Amino acid sequence: MRSQDRLRDLTGLRVLAVVLGMAAVTASVALAQQGAQLRGNVPFTETPRAEPMPRWIVDDVRKMRAYPDQPPLIPHSIEGYQLSVNTNRCLSCHKREFTESSGAPMISVTHYITREGQMLADVSPRRYFCTACHVPQADARPLVENTFKDMSRMGVGHAGDNRR
Ligand code: HEC
Numbered sequence: 001m002r003s004q005d006r007l008r009d010l011t012g013l014r015v016l017a018v019v020l021g022m023a024a025v026t027a028s029v030a031l032a033q034q035g036a037q038l039r040g041n042v043p044f045t046e047t048p049r050a051e052p053m054p055r056w057i058v059d060d061v062r063k064m065r066a067y068p069d070q071p072p073l074i075p076h077s078i079e080g081y082q083l084s085v086n087t088n089r090c091l092s093c094h095k096r097e098f099t100e101s102s103g104a105p106m107i108s109v110t111h112y113i114t115r116e117g118q119m120l121a122d123v124s125p126r127r128y129f130c131t132a133c134h135v136p137q138a139d140a141r142p143l144v145e146n147t148f149k150d151m152s153r154m155g156v157g158h159a160g161d162n163r164r
């Protein structure tokens with residue numbers, strides 16, 4: 001008697017597994033359909049009209065950072081700047097030696113430190129490919145709403161402020 005009950009339980013479990021599996025398939029199909037909506041409700045057999053290319057913001061105004069350790073955004077055009085093993089156009093302005101003539105902000109001291117913490121005379125290999133961290137900004141509509149609030153707007157007093 002008991003073993004029969006156990007058998008029935010097992011069948012129940014198997015049915016449950018199949019149902020869960022089907023639910024997972026349905027969910028992924030739903031997700032795929034959502035993905036289709038991102039391309040603008042166009043059937044996959046047709047080619048949607050391409051959105052206009054966003055314009056780069058190249059007003060030369062340095063942007064405030066959202067947090068202290070953020071790699072600052074690039075406020076100028078980098079169109080056609082070569083950045084390869086042999087040539088680094090960015091460094092021709094941002095390297096310590098060249099900042100006097102270029103007027104560009106110097107890459108900070110962290111860019112000269114290796115991952116072992118050793119200070120080099122030249123840019124550290126791990127900071128060589130600038131655009132791995134620094135990005136220009138495009139004048140584009142955000143795909144999802146952004147509710148980010150800077151900490152200074154959340155009623156946090158600063159060191160040096162008089163208000164209590
Ligand atoms: C012709 C010189 C020149 C070149 C080449 C150049 N920059 Fe700049 N960069 C500047 C100047 C000058 C500024 C200061 C803001 C401005 O005038 O645009 C600046 C600002 C920046 C800033 C903002 C710094 C901050 O504190 O806000 C970043 C990041 C930056 N550049 C990254 C790059 C990267 C990455 C490259 C290569 C793809 C590059 N730059 C190539 C001259 C240059």
Ligand code: HEC
Nearest residue numbers: 069070071090094105106107108110126127128129130133
């Ligand atoms: C691994 C990520 C990374 C790479 C690669 C990198 N940076 Fe940075 N950069 C940062 C971060 C993070 C900061 C801000 C904190 C700091 O100074 O370390 C910064 C700061 C800067 C600043 C502002 C310095 C200051 O004192 O305000 C400039 C200019 C800059 N980087 C230029 C460059 C250039 C040019 C290159 C390529 C040669 C480069 N960075 C490569 C992460 C990176």
